[in-house]
Amino acid sequence: MTTSALAIEVDGLCKYYGAHQVLHGVNLTVKPGEKIVVCGPSGSGKSTLIRCLNKLEEHQQGRIRVLGTELNDEIDNINEIRREVGMVFQHFNLFPHLTVLENCVLAPMLVRKIDRKTAEEQAMTYLERVKIPQKAKNYPGELSGGQQQRVAIARALCMKPEIMLFDEPTSALDPEMISEVLDVMIQLAQGGMTMVCVTHEMGFARKVADRVIFMDQGKIVEDAPPADFFDNPQHERSKLFLSQILGH
Amino acid sequence: MTATTEIQAPALNDSLLDSVRRDYFSSVGRTILTLVCLALILSALWFLVNWGLVNAVWFGTPEDCHKAAGACWAVITDRYRLIFFGLYPYEEQWRSALACLAILATVILSCVPFFWSAKRLPVLWALGYGLFYFLMKGGVFGMPVVLETQWGGLALTVFVFSSTVVIGMPLAIVLALLRRSRLPVVSTVTALFIDGIRSLPLLSILFTAAIILPLTLPGFLVGDKLYRVIIGAAVFFAVYQAEIIRSGIQSLPAGQEEAATALGLNYWQTISRIVLPQAFRFALPPTINQVVIAFMETALIVILGFFEITASGNAAFSTGGWKPFHTEVYSFVALIYFVFTYSLSMYGSYLERSMKLGLR
Numbered sequence A: 001m002t003t004s005a006l007a008i009e010v011d012g013l014c015k016y017y018g019a020h021q022v023l024h025g026v027n028l029t030v031k032p033g034e035k036i037v038v039c040g041p042s043g044s045g046k047s048t049l050i051r052c053l054n055k056l057e058e059h060q061q062g063r064i065r066v067l068g069t070e071l072n073d074e075i076d077n078i079n080e081i082r083r084e085v086g087m088v089f090q091h092f093n094l095f096p097h098l099t100v101l102e103n104c105v106l107a108p109m110l111v112r113k114i115d116r117k118t119a120e121e122q123a124m125t126y127l128e129r130v131k132i133p134q135k136a137k138n139y140p141g142e143l144s145g146g147q148q149q150r151v152a153i154a155r156a157l158c159m160k161p162e163i164m165l166f167d168e169p170t171s172a173l174d175p176e177m178i179s180e181v182l183d184v185m186i187q188l189a190q191g192g193m194t195m196v197c198v199t200h201e202m203g204f205a206r207k208v209a210d211r212v213i214f215m216d217q218g219k220i221v222e223d224a225p226p227a228d229f230f231d232n233p234q235h236e237r238s239k240l241f242l243s244q245i246l247g248h
Numbered sequence B: 001m002t003a004t005t006e007i008q009a010p011a012l013n014d015s016l017l018d019s020v021r022r023d024y025f026s027s028v029g030r031t032i033l034t035l036v037c038l039a040l041i042l043s044a045l046w047f048l049v050n051w052g053l054v055n056a057v058w059f060g061t062p063e064d065c066h067k068a069a070g071a072c073w074a075v076i077t078d079r080y081r082l083i084f085f086g087l088y089p090y091e092e093q094w095r096s097a098l099a100c101l102a103i104l105a106t107v108i109l110s111c112v113p114f115f116w117s118a119k120r121l122p123v124l125w126a127l128g129y130g131l132f133y134f135l136m137k138g139g140v141f142g143m144p145v146v147l148e149t150q151w152g153g154l155a156l157t158v159f160v161f162s163s164t165v166v167i168g169m170p171l172a173i174v175l176a177l178l179r180r181s182r183l184p185v186v187s188t189v190t191a192l193f194i195d196g197i198r199s200l201p202l203l204s205i206l207f208t209a210a211i212i213l214p215l216t217l218p219g220f221l222v223g224d225k226l227y228r229v230i231i232g233a234a235v236f237f238a239v240y241q242a243e244i245i246r247s248g249i250q251s252l253p254a255g256q257e258e259a260a261t262a263l264g265l266n267y268w269q270t271i272s273r274i275v276l277p278q279a280f281r282f283a284l285p286p287t288i289n290q291v292v293i294a295f296m297e298t299a300l301i302v303i304l305g306f307f308e309i310t311a312s313g314n315a316a317f318s319t320g321g322w323k324p325f326h327t328e329v330y331s332f333v334a335l336i337y338f339v340f341t342y343s344l345s346m347y348g349s350y351l352e353r354s355m356k357l358g359l360r
C-alpha cells in the first residue's frame, strides 16, 4: 500500500445503471479523521456514492482511491479496501441465523484470521462500547431496531476499520431509538474515526461533521463546514432543501 | 386482573367431555355421523386386531397358516433374511446387516448439527460409505468377494437412497448457484439442463443410465450398472432440489449478501456462512419432502433387475408354498417404508422447530 495523506479520493466519478446516469463526475476528498455528512433529496445518488467507495456498486468512469489503494478490478485491492472500510446500513442487515456475538466474530475470524477466543474478547469490548453486551447470546430477531443498529455498528468495528461508512443509519428507526444510535456515532466520531455518513440528522451534522456535502441529481452541489452550510447556504437548491427539512 | 379471570373462567371449566359433546353430538345429524364413523372405525380395528394379532400364526409352515383364520406372519419369520438381504450369500449376510447399519449410522449422524461442516460431513460420508463398500463387496480381511449383482434387500434400498441424496444434494447446491450466476451463458445453460431433466420421467433416466449409457461410454467409464443407476437417480434428485434451494435463496432478506461482502467475506465464505444456512432453513419443508420422495422412488430400480426390498419381498412368498400370503409380506415391507419415511418427516419437523429459534 502506498502511503497517502488522504483517506478517500474520488475523482470524476460517473456511475450508470444501464443507460441511466446516476452520478455525474463526482469529486470528493476525505482526510484521515475527517467526518463528512452527505445529504440531499431522495434519488440524488447519496447511497450510490458511498456504495461505490467499497465497490458494492461498480463505477464506469473516474478514479477512486481509498487509503492510497486504487479501487479497480483487482480482487486483492478490493479485498484490502473492504477489510479497512466498515459499513452500516439503513436496515441493519444483521445475519438473523447467528447470535449477536457470532455476527461480530464471523468476519474477524474468516477475513482477519483471528482465533475465536481473541475475536470474542474483542467483540465483547465493542459490544460494551455500544452498550449492549448483555445481548451477546441473543439472536438479532430478539432485539429492538435501535439495539440491532448498535450491534451492526459493533460488528463493523470488530474488523478494526480505518473508515466507517453509514447509509441513513437512523431512518428505519422509531424516533425514540434514534438518539441511542446517534450517541454511539458521536462517541465514535470523538474517538477520531474517519466517517462518511449519509444522514438527515442535522443536529448530528452540526455537532460532529467537519464538512457537509449536499448532493442533487448526481452532483455535489455544495461542500462546506456545517456552520456555513446551515446558516449561509450558497445555492438555491441547498436553501430549498434546508427549508424543507428544517422549516416546518 | 379479576376481569380477565372471569373471562377465562368458562374456558377453564370446559372439560374434555363438554368439548366432545359440543364438537360431535351437538345435533341429531352430527350424532348420527359420529356414531356411524365410530362403528366403522371400531369394526376395522376389530378385524385388524383379530386378523393381525389374535388369530395370527407367528411361526410355522404354510400348512399351519392355511388352518388358521388370521395373518400368516410365519412367512416373515421364515423368510425375513431373504427380504432383508436378497440374494446375498447366506453365510455372509452378517456383513450385509453391518453394512446396512453403517449406512444408517451415517445418515443418522448426518442429521446431527455437530457434523454440519464442510470438513466433518465429507469425512463422515467417506467413512460410512467406505465401510459399507468393503463389507458388502469383501475381498479384504478374508471376506469372500460378493459382486454388486448379488446385493439386495434392505441394504440395497438404503444404499441406493442414501447415495442418491449424498451425491444429489451437493450437486443441487452447485446447480442452484450456477443458475444464479452473473454470467448469462452459465446461468442459461444451467437453466436448460435443469428444465430439460425435469421434463423427463425418472424411469427414462434410469433406463438411459442402465442400458443406453454403456453403449456410448468408453469401457473404462461404464462401471457397474448399480453405480450408473445411482448417478441417474442423483441427477434427477439434484435438479428438483436445486430449484428448492434456489427458491430458499430468494427468500433471504435483502442486503444479507451485501452485508457479508462489505465485511470482506469472499464469495465462498458468503455462500457457505450466510446464504446457504439461511436458504436451507427456508427450504426445509420442501427439502424433507423431496428426500422422502427419493426414498419411495428407490422401488423403481426393480424394473432394471435390481433386487431391492420390494423385489426381495416378492421373492419371499413366490416359492415354498407361501404364495397366498403376499398381503402379509407387502404389509411388512410397507411397515419398513413407513418407519423410514415417518422418521424422516419427524426429523424434518424437529429441525423446523429448532431452527425457528434462530430466525425470528
Ligand SMILES: Nc1ncnc2c1ncn2[C@@H]1O[C@H](COP(=O)(O)OP(=O)(O)OP(=O)(O)O)[C@@H](O)[C@H]1O
Residues within 6 Å of the ligand: A017, A022, A040, A041, A042, A043, A044, A045, A046, A047, A048, A049
Ligand atoms: N439498482 C438500481 N438500478 C437502477 N437504478 C437505480 C438502482 N439503484 C438506484 N438507482 C437510481 O439511482 C438514483 C440514485 O439512487 P440512490 O439510491 O443513490 O439515491 P439516494 O440519494 O440514496 O436516495 P434516498 O435518499 O432515497 O436513499 C435514483 O434515481 C435511483 O432510481
Ligand SMILES: [Mg+2]
Residues within 6 Å of the ligand: A046, A047, A048, A167, A168
Ligand atoms: Mg439512499
